[in-house]
Amino acid sequence: MQFLKTVLLLAIISFLLHLGWESSHLPLYGGYESLSPILPITIWAAIGDVLYTIGAVLLVALLKGRLNWIREATYKDIASLAVLGFFIAVFVEYKGLFLNRWHYLEAMPVISGLGVGLSPILQMSLLLPVSVFLTKYLLKKNLKLHGLLAVVYRHCGPCSSATMTRHSGGDAAYPATG
Numbered sequence: 799m800q801f802l803k804t805v806l807l808l809a810i811i812s813f814l815l816h817l818g819w820e821s822s823h824l825p826l827y828g829g830y831e832s833l834s835p836i837l838p839i840t841i842w843a844a845i846g847d848v849l850y851t852i853g854a855v856l857l858v859a860l861l862k863g864r865l866n867w868i869r870e871a872t873y874k875d876i877a878s879l880a881v882l883g884f885f886i887a888v889f890v891e892y893k894g895l896f897l898n899r900w901h902y903l904e905a906m907p908v909i910s911g912l913g914v915g916l917s918p919i920l921q922m923s924l925l926l927p928v929s930v931f932l933t934k935y936l937l938k939k940n941l942k943l944h945g946l947l948a949v950v951y952r953h954c955g956p957c958s959s960a961t962m963t964r965h966s967g968g969d970a971a972y973p974a975t976g
Contacts, residue, residue, distance in 0.1 A: 800866060801865045801866050804866060804868055804869070804933065804937065805852060805855070807933050807936060807937070808851065808852065808855065808868070808929060808930065808933045809848050809851075809852065811929050811932050811933055811936075812847065812848045812851040812852075812925070812926075812929040813844050813845070813847075813848050815925045815928065815929055816843070816844040816847035816848065816851075816921070816925055817840060817841065817844040819917075819921045819925060820839075820840040820843045820844050820847070820921075821840050823917040823918070823921070824839070824840060825903070825905065826902065826903055826905050826906035826915065826917055827900045827901070827902065827903065827906070828900065828901050828902075828903050829898065829899070829900045829901045830899065830900040846890075847921075847922070847925070850886050850890070850922070850926075851925075851926050851929055851930075854879060854882050854883070854886060854926055855868065855930065857882070858875065858878070858879070858882075868930055868933055868934050868937070869934060869937055869938070871930060871931070871934050875930075876927045876930060876931055877927070879926050879927040879930055880923050880924070880926065880927045881923075882926065883922040883923040883924070883925070883926035883927065884919060884922065884923045886922050886926070887914075887918050887919045887921065887922035887923060888912065888914055888919065890918065890922070891914040891915060891918050891919070892914065895913075895914070902915050
């Protein structure tokens with residue numbers, strides 16, 4: 799049960815971080831407009847990022863032989879997650895580009911030699927370990943999950959700047975920036 803609470807806290811933190819990043823770098827992509835007629839693409843992408851984050855945590859748990867390793871995560875663990883995040887991002891970008899789910903616009907800095915965008919590589923390389931670090935920190939502070947949800951709702955409630963608007967270039971939606 800404790801592991802499930804840890805994963806839920808990790809998922810919330812990861813979702814919020816990735817949603818912010820996805821919203822900010824959406825203008826660097828094109829061709830994604832038809833991917834999601836139901837929900838804004840930034841939400842789908844953030845959900846995918848959360849699943850990759852949980853998958854990475856489960857992989858480390860398997861390697862360590864302890865499900866609830868996050869509570870005792872070391873700086874070496876956090877640094878290892880940054881490297882793992884890099885490889886996850888490269889995989890996701892190659893897959894998306896190969897399947898023509900998106901393409902990069904000229905504004906996207908591309909890593910020469912790899913042919914993938916810098917922004918998504920930085921995103922997973924930074925936010926995966928930061929999500930785990932924040933989860934560990936909040937667990938050590940013994941923050942109750944309902945307390946975190948109350949804070950999130952207070953700052954990101956239905957009347958916040960995260961209200962979704964339609965992108966003028968297609969069917970995809972993204973958070974308002976003004």
